[in-house]
Amino acid sequence: MFAVSKETADERVAVRTQALTKVFRGFRAVDSVNLEVREGTVHALVGPNGAGKTTLFNLLTGFLAPTSGTITVFEEDVTGRPPEQIARRGVARSFQITSLFDSMTSREHVELALQGPTRQGFRFWRSEKLLGRNQVRVDELLGQVGLTPLADKPVGLLAYGQKRALELSLALALDPPVMLLDEPTAGMGTEDVDRTIELVRRIAAGRTVVLVDHNMHVVGSLADRVTVLQQGKVLAEGDYDEVRNDERVITAYLGEADHA
Numbered sequence: 001m002f003a004v005s006k007e008t009a010d011e012r013v014a015v016r017t018q019a020l021t022k023v024f025r026g027f028r029a030v031d032s033v034n035l036e037v038r039e040g041t042v043h044a045l046v047g048p049n050g051a052g053k054t055t056l057f058n059l060l061t062g063f064l065a066p067t068s069g070t071i072t073v074f075e076e077d078v079t080g081r082p083p084e085q086i087a088r089r090g091v092a093r094s095f096q097i098t099s100l101f102d103s104m105t106s107r108e109h110v111e112l113a114l115q116g117p118t119r120q121g122f123r124f125w126r127s128e129k130l131l132g133r134n135q136v137r138v139d140e141l142l143g144q145v146g147l148t149p150l151a152d153k154p155v156g157l158l159a160y161g162q163k164r165a166l167e168l169s170l171a172l173a174l175d176p177p178v179m180l181l182d183e184p185t186a187g188m189g190t191e192d193v194d195r196t197i198e199l200v201r202r203i204a205a206g207r208t209v210v211l212v213d214h215n216m217h218v219v220g221s222l223a224d225r226v227t228v229l230q231q232g233k234v235l236a237e238g239d240y241d242e243v244r245n246d247e248r249v250i251t252a253y254l255g256e257a258d259h260a
C-alpha cells in the first residue's frame with residue numbers, strides 16, 4: 001500500500017469546480033464559480049435568496065448540466081455526467097420528503113434504499129444471508145438517526161423532523177464519501193434543529209459534507225469552511241467567523257433585509 005502522510009491526506013480535494021457557470025436564458029445563475037471542498041470537511045454554501053446555491057447544488061449532483069466550466073470528484077472529471085454516474089463516484093444528496101411513501105414504514109424505506117442499484121444491483125431474489133446482513137445495517141441506520149422506536153410506523157404518521165431524519169438515513173444507506181445536504185433544517189423548530197445539528201455531526205464523521213442552510217446557527221455549529229455566494233458569484237470564503245465579519249457579506253445580507 002502507499003504510505004500517505006496525514007498532511008497529504010488532509011490536502012485531498014473531494015469536489016472541485018473550475019469556472020463553473022449555468023446560464024438560464026441569458027441569466028447567469030451560477031457565474032464562474034471556483035470551489036474547493038476538502039476531504040473530510042463540512043463545507044457550507046450560504047448566500048441571500050437567489051444567490052445560486054440550489055443551482056450550484058444541482059450542478060454538483062448532475063441534476064443540471066453546466067453551461068461551461070468543470071466539476072471533478074476526487075480529481076476525476078464528472079462534468080456533464082448524469083446523476084446516477086455522479087452518485088456512483090461517491091456523491092449522494094439527501095432525498096426529498098416528497099419521495100417518501102406515506103404507507104410504507106421507515107424500515108421498509110431503508111431496506112429499499114439498501115437494495116438500490118449502486119450497491120449489489122437490482123435483484124429478483126435475495127439470499128437469506130444477504131437479508132440478514134441487511135437487517136443489521138437497517139437497524140444501524142435507523143438507530144443513527146434516532147428512528148428505532150418508530151421503525152415500523154407508516155411514514156405518513158411521522159412528524160416533519162422525523163421525516164427529514166429518515167431522508168438522511170436513506171442517503172446514508174449509500175454510505176457516500178461525499179454527502180450533499182440541501183437545507184436539512186428547513187422548516188424545523190429549535191429542538192429539531194439542534195437534534196439535526198447533532199445528527200449531521202455524526203454523519204460528517206469520516207466523510208465530506210456540502211451543506212446549504214439558511215440558518216446561521218446551523219452553519220456556525222457545523223461548517224469548517226463557508227463559501228458565500230451572491231448573484232451567482234463567490235463573494236467571500238473562509239471559516240465561519242471570517243465570513244461573518246466580512247464587510248461584503250454583511251452588506252449583501254443587509255441588502256437582502258432592506259429588500260424584504
Ligand SMILES: Nc1ncnc2c1ncn2[C@@H]1O[C@H](COP(=O)(O)OP(=O)(O)OP(=O)(O)O)[C@@H](O)[C@H]1O
Pocket residue numbers: 024027029047048049050051052053054055056
Ligand atoms: N430553471 C430555471 N430557469 C430560470 N431561472 C432559474 C432557474 N433556476 C433558478 N433560476 C434563477 O437563478 C437564480 C438562482 O436561483 P437558486 O435557486 O439557485 O438560488 P438560491 O441561492 O438557492 O436561492 P434560495 O436561497 O432562495 O433557495 C434565481 O434568480 C432563480 O430565479
